[in-house]
Amino acid sequence: TPDTDNYVYAGLFGVTEGTDADNQNYIKNLVIENVTIETTGHIAAAAIAYPYYTQVENITVKGNISIKGGDYTSGVLAYTRRCIDAKNLTIQGNEGSSIEGNRTVGGVISDIQMNGGLIAIYSNFEAFGLSITAEQNVGGISGIISGQTLDGATVENVSLVSNDARTGMIAGSLGSKSTIKNI
Numbered sequence: 001t002p003d004t005d006n007y008v009y010a011g012l013f014g015v016t017e018g019t020d021a022d023n024q025n026y027i028k029n030l031v032i033e034n035v036t037i038e039t040t041g042h043i044a045a046a047a048i049a050y051p052y053y054t055q056v057e058n059i060t061v062k063g064n065i066s067i068k069g070g071d072y073t074s075g076v077l078a079y080t081r082r083c084i085d086a087k088n089l090t091i092q093g094n095e096g097s098s099i100e101g102n103r104t105v106g107g108v109i110s111d112i113q114m115n116g117g118l119i120a121i122y123s124n125f126e127a128f129g130l131s132i133t134a135e136q137n138v139g140g141i142s143g144i145i146s147g148q149t150l151d152g153a154t155v156e157n158v159s160l161v162s163n164d165a166r167t168g169m170i171a172g173s174l175g176s177k178s179t180i181k182n183i
Contacts, residue, residue: 006070008041011049011078018053024084025054034063044069044101045078045110046091052082060090065097065130073101073134074110074143075127081113085121093129104143105134106172107158114147114176124152133161137172145171149179 002008009015012032018024027048035046043049046061061076072079075091089108104110107127112120127140137143140155155169166172170183 002039002041006041007043008039008069009049010037010039010041010044010069011047013048015050016048016052016054025051027051027054027059028057030059032061034065035061036066038066038068040070042070043072043079045074045076047076049078051077051080051086054083055085056083056089057085057087059088060092062090062092063094065091065093065099067098068100070101071103072110073099074106074108075099075130076108078110080109080111082118083120087121088124090126091128091130095129097129098131098133100133102134103136104172105132105137106139106142107132107155109142111144112142112146112148112150113144120148122148122150125150126154127156127158129157131159131161135162136164137166138162138164139167139171140169142171144173144175145178145180146173147176147178149181152182153180
């Protein structure tokens with residue numbers, strides 16, 4: 001059930017709360033199979049809805065995937081404003097797998113954005129076999145990339161459904177000194 005701001009933080013981990021660079025969380029080598037999430041609230045992903053001061057590495061979501069949420073919905077990580085690093089993230093959907101949300105929706109990660117000057121390492125993201133539907137800022141990898149670098153991305157057999165111009169196989173929106181390489 002969403003709170004008064006319509007936030008829900010739905011995922012295997014709703015929120016991982018570190019405090020700063022010295023008190024981070026580490027989540028590595030995780031495989032999640034056959035995911036169903038359905039909420040009207042914002043911030044939903046299979047692995048971590050809000051990875052706050054968290055490093056993530058080698059996370060795979062695979063199988064039958066059905067994720068439905070509001071803003072900031074994705075396949076692996078959602079609201080990443082304070083995610084320290086994210087490396088080797090994969091979503092591999094079986095036929096009929098889908099992700100649906102309102103705004104800022106991505107196959108792997110909902111948004112890659114800088115918050116408070118934090119520069120993170122985002123690398124080696126993969127999205128396979130998905131249909132992604134959103135109203136605004138929809139991407140095969142990420143809904144928004146702003147002020148960060150994405151080094152390495154693969155998108156195969158992914159369809160995007162949106163009436164918004166901010167729709168792209170890698171990112172729906174790219175802005176503010178972003179770098180995309182090794183795609």
